[in-house]
Amino acid sequence: MIIVHDFHLLADGARASLLKTIEEPDGETVMIMLSDDVPDTMITIVSRCVRIDFQPITDELIIKQLVDDGVDQKKATAVARVAAGDLERARVLINDPSLASRTELFANVPSRLNGTTSRAIEIAAELLSAVESSLASYESKQEAELAELEERVKFLGERGSGRKILTDKHKRELRRYKTDELRSGLRMLTLVYSEALKKSTEATAHHQTDSYVRAVKKIRDASVALRLNVNEKLLFENLLMSLPSINN
CATH class of the missing domain: 1.10.8 (Helicase, Ruva Protein; domain 3)
Known part of the structure; x- marks a missing residue:
């Protein structure tokens, strides 16, 4: 059995090189491609596979x-x-002691924005730093797994690529965890703007309510972009520069 993680991140050339293998299986090997989404560039491969959608x-x-x-x-x-x-x-x-403060940090973003580039860049740096710090809990878990592997090697005398396989797995997990944290923060931002939209009254300026609607769309677009290999710093800076302020 061959499991290909993060298949959606493969370059077109890499996907193309796998196509023949997928089209002409040897009859004994089962290939499982794990993908967060199915872009148009994957249609040919998908047509050769049995697709199973998993819900959260x-x-x-x-x-x-x-x-x-x-x-x-x-x-x-x-x-x-x-x-x-x-x-x-x-x-x-x-086991993440900073979860509450990180959630609050994202929730307070709209009230801190003032329309200036400098403020957007400042807040983006704070958000990314907070998420980077949150990786400590996950890294502790991975260190424990690595220590367990080392103990098993000492006790059983195992050899081979066990450490490399686990290290590669940890890198994928850490990347996914960081992306999940960033997207979680963006969901909080979406919630804040959605709530502001719900509280809008007839007295609220039309352009203001429209800006909230556009903000929600921009945040969702940014969340989708995070699935790809994007520059997170530029993504967040550009996003925050485009979002309206919410005065509580």
């Missing part, structure tokens, strides 16, 4: 599992809200 785990199921793990209901609910349907991520976030 519901917040209710995550809360139940966390409570079963011994987490109190209130904390489990808060974590499930930002875990985006990922139980493994939820279990990491449980």
Whole structure:
């Protein structure tokens, strides 16, 4: 069995080189391509595969599992809200002491924007720094897994590429975790602008409500872009420079 992770990130040339293998399997090998989405460039390959769509785990199921793990209901609910349907991520976030402050940091962005480039760049740097710091909880988990592998090697005398395989796996996981954290922050931004739109009244200027609608679309577009190999710093700076301020 061959599992190809993050298939959506492969360059067109790499996908093309796999096409013949997928079209003419040897009858014994099963290939599983894991992809966050299916862009038009993957249509040919998809037509040769059996497609299985997996939905995120519901917040209710995550809360139940966390409570079963011994987490109190209130904390489990808060974590499930930002875990985006990922139980493994939820279990990491449980031990993240900065989760609440990071969530608040993203929620306060619209009220801090003032239309200047300097402020947008400043806030973008704060957001990226906060997310980078959040990786510590995940790195601790990975260090424990690596230590466990080293102990097993010493005890059983195992040899081979076990360490490299695990290290490569950790790199993919860390990248995915960081992307998930950034997208979680963007979901919080979407929520803030959506709430502002709901609270709009007839007295609210038409151009202001329109700016909230455009903001939600821009944030969602940025979230989609994060699935690709983009420059996160430039992405967030450009996004924040385009978003309106919300005066509470």
